[in-house]
Amino acid sequence: MPRFRSDIAALSPYKVGRQLADVAREHGLDPSEIVKLTANEGPEGPFPGVVEAVSSVLANSNRYPDNACWDLGHALSAELEVDFSNLMFGAGSVALLVEIATALGGPGTNIVFGWPSFVMYRFVAIWSGSRHVEVPVDSAFRIDLEALRAAIDDETTVVVLCNPNNPTGTIHPADDIEAFIDSVPESVLVVMDEAYHEFVTDTSYRSEVSLAVERPNVVVLRTFSKIYALASHRIGYAVGSTDLIIELRKAQAPLTVNQVAQTAALASLGQPAELERRRSENTARRHHLVGALGERGLPMSESHTNFVYFELGDRVDSVVAGMTTHGVLIRPMGGGWARVTIGDDEENRRFLEALDSALVDK
Numbered sequence: 001m002p003r004f005r006s007d008i009a010a011l012s013p014y015k016v017g018r019q020l021a022d023v024a025r026e027h028g029l030d031p032s033e034i035v036k037l038t039a040n041e042g043p044e045g046p047f048p049g050v051v052e053a054v055s056s057v058l059a060n061s062n063r064y065p066d067n068a069c070w071d072l073g074h075a076l077s078a079e080l081e082v083d084f085s086n087l088m089f090g091a092g093s094v095a096l097l098v099e100i101a102t103a104l105g106g107p108g109t110n111i112v113f114g115w116p117s118f119v120m121y122r123f124v125a126i127w128s129g130s131r132h133v134e135v136p137v138d139s140a141f142r143i144d145l146e147a148l149r150a151a152i153d154d155e156t157t158v159v160v161l162c163n164p165n166n167p168t169g170t171i172h173p174a175d176d177i178e179a180f181i182d183s184v185p186e187s188v189l190v191v192m193d194e195a196y197h198e199f200v201t202d203t204s205y206r207s208e209v210s211l212a213v214e215r216p217n218v219v220v221l222r223t224f225s226k227i228y229a230l231a232s233h234r235i236g237y238a239v240g241s242t243d244l245i246i247e248l249r250k251a252q253a254p255l256t257v258n259q260v261a262q263t264a265a266l267a268s269l270g271q272p273a274e275l276e277r278r279r280s281e282n283t284a285r286r287h288h289l290v291g292a293l294g295e296r297g298l299p300m301s302e303s304h305t306n307f308v309y310f311e312l313g314d315r316v317d318s319v320v321a322g323m324t325t326h327g328v329l330i331r332p333m334g335g336g337w338a339r340v341t342i343g344d345d346e347e348n349r350r351f352l353e354a355l356d357s358a359l360v361d362k
């Protein structure tokens with residue numbers, strides 16, 4: 001065998017969740033009957049006009065994509081009221097995280113983030129050769145900003161703040177976030193992961209896009225995978241100062257954002273009514289699920305997103321396995337907790353039905 005890096009060789013590959021076909025085969029179900037609520041995807045397809053727009057670019061598949069993401073970048077810069085030079089696109093925001101860790105991490109550095117939070121922060125730190133410092137959330141399952149600040153030391157090059165946080169769904173008001181950012185040394189990059197930003201309706205919350213443009217040590221990450229329902233195409237973006245974006249681009253392979261993704265994202269923009277419909281449907285469904293889980297006496301954190309984090313305790317693995325036999329997939333998390341993505345009305349009904357059966361059977 002070739003000599004692999006020992007820290008990489010020690011990893012287990014990231015589990016994206018079980019393949020529908022495997023689960024269907026195992027439980028004698030038709031794959032179309034399976035309700036997948038494991039990955040915080042949107043319950044419906046892309047925005048109106050996306051499928052048509054994408055079909056028209058497929059004939060040009062022999063050509064490399066536009067490396068500058070010119071059309072999409074200009075449309076998005078108008079929507080966000082930032083300059084084109086403040087934007088960088090990636091093959092999903094995960095790819096942007098890898099590029100950030102590549103550019104700022106490495107041996108002798110560390111990357112600080114809350115825990116539980118998005119598990120990829122741990123992976124990208126390890127891949128880059130950085131140490132990862134995981135700071136436990138507070139008693140309300142919110143990122144503990146004070147403890148996060150205290151964990152930053154001379155070796156820290158990146159601190160990642162997921163707002164809203166995955167998997168707990170919690171948010172911080174903008175004033176607290178901005179006070180946190182002010183307290184971080186300028187030599188440390190603050191990555192604001194706003195993957196679930198579009199779902200938030202709480203008025204204390206604000207995106208940090210404008211701050212990111214002004215401050216050389218702040219970058220906001222967003223994705224088209226969630227409310228825009230383009231998870232399959234892998235496209236996200238970073239917003240930061242022009243100088244920061246120039247530096248980050250140095251760690252990005254060329255041509256990583258394919259033309260289908262760029263076209264799909266572009267066709268999704270400029271549809272505020274559609275965005276609002278999806279946001280308000282998600283909010284109503286979340287209220288329904290939160291109410292139903294509450295009626296079953298299951299503790300939860302306060303979600304502002306398209307998923308709910310709830311406690312099953314010791315029975316978590318048996319309940320999740322039991323639900324799988326009913327064709328409903330949710331994600332077991334550590335410490336007796338589970339996360340369910342908010343589906344459409346029928347999926348949510350199936351979720352509660354499977355949960356009830358699994359709770360009785362366990």
Ligand SMILES: Cc1ncc(COP(=O)(O)O)c(C=O)c1O
Pocket residue numbers: 039040091092093094095118162165166193195222223224225231234235236
């Ligand atoms: C907090 C957070 N950031 C980033 C991502 C990844 O998004 P993308 O699909 O753009 O890579 C996810 C996906 O689950 C997420 O939960």
